[in-house]
Amino acid sequence: MKDVVLSNIHKTYKGRDIPALNDVSFETGEGELFGLIGPDGAGKTSLFRILTTLILPDSGCAKVCGKDVVNDYKEIRKIVGYMPGKFSLYQDLSVEENLNFFATVFNTSLKKNYDLIKDIYIQIEPFKKRRAGQLSGGMKQKLALCCALIHKPKVLFLDEPTTGVDAVSRKEFWGMLKALKEQGISILVSTPYMDEADLCDRIALIQNGKIMSIDTPHSITLNYPDPLYAVQSDQMGKLLHDLRNFREIKSCNAFGDYHHISFVSERKETGNELKDYLLKKDHSNIKLNAVAPGIEDCFIQLMDSE
Amino acid sequence: MKEIVIKTEKLTKQFGNFIAANEISFEVYKGEIFGFLGANGAGKTTAMRMLCGLSRPTSGNATIAGFDVYRQTEEIKKNIGYMSQKFSLYEDLNILENIRFFGGIYGLSRQEIREKSEKLIDQLGLEMEVKKLVGELPLGWKQKLAFSVAILHEPSIVFLDEPTGGVDPVTRRQFWDLIYEASDRGITIFVTTHYMDEAEYCNRVSMMVDGKIEALDTPGNLKMKYAANSMDGVFYELARGAKRKAD
Numbered sequence: 321m322k323d324v325v326l327s328n329i330h331k332t333y334k335g336r337d338i339p340a341l342n343d344v345s346f347e348t349g350e351g352e353l354f355g356l357i358g359p360d361g362a363g364k365t366s367l368f369r370i371l372t373t374l375i376l377p378d379s380g381c382a383k384v385c386g387k388d389v390v391n392d393y394k395e396i397r398k399i400v401g402y403m404p405g406k407f408s409l410y411q412d413l414s415v416e417e418n419l420n421f422f423a424t425v426f427n428t429s430l431k432k433n434y435d436l437i438k439d440i441y442i443q444i445e446p447f448k449k450r451r452a453g454q455l456s457g458g459m460k461q462k463l464a465l466c467c468a469l470i471h472k473p474k475v476l477f478l479d480e481p482t483t484g485v486d487a488v489s490r491k492e493f494w495g496m497l498k499a500l501k502e503q504g505i506s507i508l509v510s511t512p513y514m515d516e517a518d519l520c521d522r523i524a525l526i527q528n529g530k531i532m533s534i535d536t537p538h539s540i541t542l543n544y545p546d547p548l549y550a551v552q553s554d555q556m557g558k559l560l561h562d563l564r565n566f567r568e569i570k571s572c573n574a575f576g577d578y579h580h581i582s583f584v585s586e587r588k589e590t591g592n593e594l595k596d597y598l599l600k601k602d603h604s605n606i607k608l609n610a611v612a613p614g615i616e617d618c619f620i621q622l623m624d625s626e
Numbered sequence: 627m628k629e630i631v632i633k634t635e636k637l638t639k640q641f642g643n644f645i646a647a648n649e650i651s652f653e654v655y656k657g658e659i660f661g662f663l664g665a666n667g668a669g670k671t672t673a674m675r676m677l678c679g680l681s682r683p684t685s686g687n688a689t690i691a692g693f694d695v696y697r698q699t700e701e702i703k704k705n706i707g708y709m710s711q712k713f714s715l716y717e718d719l720n721i722l723e724n725i726r727f728f729g730g731i732y733g734l735s736r737q738e739i740r741e742k743s744e745k746l747i748d749q750l751g752l753e754m755e756v757k758k759l760v761g762e763l764p765l766g767w768k769q770k771l772a773f774s775v776a777i778l779h780e781p782s783i784v785f786l787d788e789p790t791g792g793v794d795p796v797t798r799r800q801f802w803d804l805i806y807e808a809s810d811r812g813i814t815i816f817v818t819t820h821y822m823d824e825a826e827y828c829n830r831v832s833m834m835v836d837g838k839i840e841a842l843d844t845p846g847n848l849k850m851k852y853a854a855n856s857m858d859g860v861f862y863e864l865a866r867g868a869k870r871k872a873d
Contacts, residue, residue: 359794360765457666484791486665486820487858488865512792513821527794556827557806574799576823576856577845620795 321386323475323506324348324371329380331366331529340366341377342529348508348522353501355520356510357615363529364510365405368479371508372402385474398426401473403464405480411453415444415463418452419470426471436503437466440496458489465496469505476500478509482516494519514616525619532622537615544613544621546570547586550578551594553603562601566594573620578607580617629656631782631814632677637686637695639672646672648837649686656782659805659815661825661845664834665865670818671787673834677816678785679703691782704732707776710787714772717761721752724760725775732779746774766797773804777813784808786817790824802827825857833864840864 324347331341341363348354356364369375370382373393382389384396409418419441423429434441444462447455452463461481468476478497482490494516497507509520517523517537524534533540553559560579563572568590570582583590591608598606613621632654639647647669654660664670675681677690679699688695691705715724722743729739747756750770760768769789777784786805790798802824809815817828825831825845832842841848841864845857854860 359797360792362794484666484788484820486865487822487861488665488868491862514795573795574802574823574827576826616795623794623796 321350322347322383323350323352323385324354324508325381325383326367326371327381329367329370329382330378331363331370331375332378339529341370344380344526344529344531346524346531346534348506351501351504351506353497353507353509353519353521355517355523356508356526357512357514357517357523357619358510358526359512361528362526364526365479366529367526368402368404368477368508368510372400372477373397398471399474401468401471401476403468403476403478403481405483407460407464409452409460409464409467412451414449414451415455416448418463418467422467423470428471430470433470433472436472436500437469439499440469441466457485461485461489461493462496469500473505475506475508478507480510480512482511482513490516514614514619517615523615525615525622527619527623527626530626532626533618540615540618541613544618546582548611548613548617549581549583549591550575550607550609550611551581552578552605552607553598554605555603558601559598559603562598562603566597568594571621571624573617575616578611580611580613630654631656631691632660632688632816634677634688635686637673637676637688638684639669639676639681640684645837647676647683650834650837650839651686652832652839652842654783654814654816656814657809657812658830659809659817659828661828661831662816662818662834663825663831663861664818665868668834668865668868669837670834674785674787674816674818678706678708704779705782707779707781707784708787709769709772709776709784709789711769711789711791714768715760715775718759720759721747721756721763721771724771725778728775729778734779742778746778750774764797766793766801769793770797770801770804773801773808777808780811781813783814783816786815788818788820790819790821798824822856822858822861825861831857833861835864835868 327345329341329344330339332339358364370377370389371384373389373396376390385399387395389396413421419430440462444459482493501507520537522536525532551563560574563569563579563581568583570584572579572581595606595608630653635651636649637647638649650673662670676683676695679695679702683695690702693701719727725743726739747753773789790801805815830844831848832839848860852860852863854863
């Protein structure tokens with residue numbers, strides 16, 4: 321069964337010319353960890369709000385576990401867990417009180433579903449008497465995840481759970497998601513960090529309200545249209561500028577300690593011609609290697625071709 | 627001899643028993659792009675607030691653009707620029723109004739403001755948008771504009787607190803083009819980021835762990851020292867030893 325089905329969803333907010341969502345369609349499978357990858361303003365949050373029955377689409381159809389987001393909204397609310405991008409628990413209730421509150425709302429108790437949240441909850445349990453507002457960012461995030469899970473939802477919606485979180489805590493959080501997935505919960509998660517895409521079963525790349533590509537991270541990178549190269553020299557700033565002025569260059573982007581480039585045409589001599597050109601421009605220690613494209617390369621390529 | 631624009635000596639900030647910044651000492655040079663990294667809760671924000679003259683240190687010394695962090699906080703504020711992902715521009719003013727407002731705050735003359743606005747709008751290609759409210763602009767444009775406004779008064783240092791968070795990958799790179807240009811003009815860039823590829827674009831990077839500066843060097847040397855093939859590896863190696871998990 322498909323857990324989430326979206327067909328031709330459109331949404332334009334009042335007073336705006338540009339649609340927030342423009343003909344969005346995709347499906348996620350049962351028990352799938354599905355990632356929605358895109359920058360701020362791409363439409364990720366609008367999509368979550370439609371799926372969690374908080375706003376209505378202008379047109380199109382959306383279903384969660386076979387139930388329609390408009391007609392069956394009450395049933396959907398019982399079977400989904402939602403962690404919004406903005407911390408939305410009660411700041412003046414303690415950790416324990418928040419959990420008990422959400423459990424009661426869903427007609428259950430902390431005890432009943434303790435197994436599901438145990439691994440996450442034990443990390444914040446020492447602070448269970450502390451008010452949620454007094455927790456650190458990482459602990460707030462863990463509490464919010466526990467509250468979203470307390471009624472054992474079938475589908476979990478996580479809107480940018482790792483935004484503003486440092487690289488170490490982000491790794492930790494993705495570890496938790498993997499463990500939840502193994503317990504049979506479907507997860508739809510959004511992130512602006514392209515490096516997190518590889519941790520999902522499948523991803524959708526979204527920009528300006530439109531889905532640019534949907535597939536497994538591996539297949540998306542395989543579909544990159546050109547051979548890609550990584551270039552380095554001892555003057556990286558100047559190198560970027562000089563590369564862009566080389567006549568055979570198709571794309572050129574900074575990627576950490578290398579610049580990634582592709583060529584207009586694939587001729588054998590191009591690589592050597594580029595090296596000669598760069599030597600003439602006073603670069604030394606020039607390195608030019610073929611490199612496998614990552615999700616960020618694909619995202620940039622798709623943005624450029626839109 | 628390189629000109630020093632930020633110099634701290636055992637700079638410390640204590641809140642009760644909690645030492646947020648613990649005897650941090652470092653120097654930043656004119657025109658340098660200096661990456662200020664650390665896990666959440668490591669003490670970056672506290673340190674940055676002291677350097678901007680917004681928070682009085684508990685002990686230690688620091689001079690920013692030649693001004694003392696205890697006695698000359700007003701002079702510091704006039705000589706620095708600041709932007710973050712959260713605070714940048716007024717969303718309910720249009721582009722021109724924002725430029726005029728911040729230009730006025732920094733004491734530029736009308737003539738200067740007019741000239742600078744034209745140049746800035748031309749540089750960013752925003753001619754068609756000048757009358758648009760800033761709140762209606764895409765985040766990427768907003769951040770590029772905010773950066774240009776933060777350096778409108780040609781400060782000696784600009785502090786950037788996660789300036790590219792949530793910005794699309796193309797605009798993120800354009801943002802760094804602006805950073806390079808400013809650095810070429812001699813403006814010192816002091817920047818925090820969660821994107822490890824951006825750490826590679828800095829001339830030097832410091833890593834804060836539990837209130838202390840644990841490492842400070844060029845990205846190349848750091849990678850060698852910690853036997854990592856990327857800055858992500860360096861960050862992981864240093865930050866996972868952190869005991870503090872605050873925010």
